[in-house]
Amino acid sequence: MSFLSYTESVDRLLSLDTGRVRVEKVALPDALGRMLAEHIVADEDYPRHPTASMDGYAIVAADQSQGAIALSRSDNPAGSDGREAVRSGMAVKTFTGAKMPEGADTLIPIENVTVENGAIRIDTPVREGFSVRPVGESYFEGEILIPAGTAIGYAEIGVMAGLNRVMIPVARRPRVGVLSTGSEILDLGERERTDSQIRSSNNYTLAALAQSAGAEVVQLGTAEDDRQSITAAFENALECSDIVVSTGGVSVGDYDFVKDVVPALGATVIFKGVRMKPGQHVMVAQRGNQFILALPGFAYSSTVTFILYALPLIRKMLGRDPGHTIVEATLAEPFNKRSNKSEFTTCNLRLSEGKYLVDFEEKKAASSAVLTNMLDNAALMITDESDGPLDAGTVVRVIRLDRL
Ligand SMILES: Nc1nc2c(c(=O)[nH]1)N[C@H]1C(S)=C(S)[C@@H](COP(=O)(O)OP(=O)(O)OC[C@H]3O[C@@H](n4cnc5c(N)ncnc54)[C@H](O)[C@@H]3O)O[C@H]1N2
Numbered sequence: 206m207s208f209l210s211y212t213e214s215v216d217r218l219l220s221l222d223t224g225r226v227r228v229e230k231v232a233l234p235d236a237l238g239r240m241l242a243e244h245i246v247a248d249e250d251y252p253r254h255p256t257a258s259m260d261g262y263a264i265v266a267a268d269q270s271q272g273a274i275a276l277s278r279s280d281n282p283a284g285s286d287g288r289e290a291v292r293s294g295m296a297v298k299t300f301t302g303a304k305m306p307e308g309a310d311t312l313i314p315i316e317n318v319t320v321e322n323g324a325i326r327i328d329t330p331v332r333e334g335f336s337v338r339p340v341g342e343s344y345f346e347g348e349i350l351i352p353a354g355t356a357i358g359y360a361e362i363g364v365m366a367g368l369n370r371v372m373i374p375v376a377r378r379p380r381v382g383v384l385s386t387g388s389e390i391l392d393l394g395e396r397e398r399t400d401s402q403i404r405s406s407n408n409y410t411l412a413a414l415a416q417s418a419g420a421e422v423v424q425l426g427t428a429e430d431d432r433q434s435i436t437a438a439f440e441n442a443l444e445c446s447d448i449v450v451s452t453g454g455v456s457v458g459d460y461d462f463v464k465d466v467v468p469a470l471g472a473t474v475i476f477k478g479v480r481m482k483p484g485q486h487v488m489v490a491q492r493g494n495q496f497i498l499a500l501p502g503f504a505y506s507s508t509v510t511f512i513l514y515a516l517p518l519i520r521k522m523l524g525r526d527p528g529h530t531i532v533e534a535t536l537a538e539p540f541n542k543r544s545n546k547s548e549f550t551t552c553n554l555r556l557s558e559g560k561y562l563v564d565f566e567e568k569k570a571a572s573s574a575v576l577t578n579m580l581d582n583a584a585l586m587i588t589d590e591s592d593g594p595l596d597a598g599t600v601v602r603v604i605r606l607d608r609l
Pocket residue numbers: 385386387389390403404405406407408452453454455456457458461483484485486500501502503504506573
């Protein structure tokens with residue numbers, strides 16, 4: 206199978222059928238951070254009645270030209286029915302949040318009047334409609350207030366509470382099984398046996414990314430570099446995941462078994478090998494409605510390929526737009542692109558006078574193993590196969606990683 210361009214690989218990935226968004230209902234407070242699966246539509250106007258937005262007197266605006274307006278004996282606090290209607294020449298003391306009495310069109314605040322002899326005298330008049338929240342000020346019946354596919358945050362929670370929504374339809378979290386392969390890697394807590402062993406970071410980095418994107422993570426730990434262990438690990442992973450993500454074992458070495466085991470398990474390879482850096486050995490496969498993403502072992506390579514290929518799949522399964530948040534930015538310093546592949550380079554992205562600028566301060570020269578380049582809220586600069594070294598001032602595309 207020949208290597209694809211990055212663009213071709215993304216086209217293939219996005220054309221995969223991930224099926225319909227699976228829906229479950231959760232209690233309103235538990236919906237925070239979940240993806241809304243159905244539109245939230247207003248079932249009534251809000252407010253339903255003209256409502257006072259200050260403490261004062263409900264009046265007819267035109268009466269303000271009279272010297273005094275007779276004050277009704279009954280008050281109209283918030284929560285009362287506001288049954289006493291207002292006629293011309295009459296005022297009803299009305300409080301913030303109360304339904305406006307019939308007939309009144311204006312609320313004159315307490316501070317604007319003097320009360321004497323059972324009447325109010327207007328010291329500072331107000332315009333007609335002052336301090337009255339009209340019917341439908343927030344929304345009207347039938348309005349789509351929150352479209353399906355929205356990430357539920359504090360504002361969505363509040364608006365749904367206002368609508369008395371108890372159980373919220375949300376997209377079921379896809380289950381992402383994360384597996385690291387390699388005989389040299391040690392899982393957290395494992396005792397080192399030789400000094401050629403290294404601590405596994407991939408399965409934790411990728412689990413954190415998957416969780417941040419709204420997936421449910423199945424942590425599968427590590428597997429040794431032999432065909433039997435890798436086969437058993439993948440069989441187990443496929444038992445419990447919608448998407449299996451592995452790292453390592455996809456290159457050309459004698460101990461790289463993942464690339465052979467995945468097709469042997471009956472999965473169809475969608476692509477294997479992309480003209481990109483890092484991540485050139487990435488493999489995406491499908492078995493029924495499950496997906497397998499076999500990523501390279503290097504810490505930076507696996508992180509970047511997870512962002513580029515696993516996140517769009519997860520987003521699609523959640524009913525979200527699968528695309529990344531990409532901005533145009535200007536290089537604040539030259540970039541020495543050496544390969545003829547698409548490159549994904551960690552950078553610093555900052556806003557200066559309304560323009561995004563990119564620099565590489567504190568970033569180590571590109572190496573597929575350097576995960577620390579991802580620290581400090583890094584962003585990911587994209588350069589194309591056809592790009593060569595780029596001068597300062599060149600406009601480039603950058604993936605924002607603060608919005609997963
Ligand atoms: N002759 C060639 N050698 C290599 C090629 C090539 O084209 N020809 N490609 C290189 C590139 S590019 C990459 S990327 C790697 C990919 O290899 P694998 O996916 O098979 O990964 P491994 O060899 O298993 O591991 C690579 C590297 O990453 C470290 N590693 C592995 N797992 C973890 C983990 N869970 N946490 C942290 N670090 C991990 C591992 O120790 C290796 O150092 O192949 C190149 N070789």
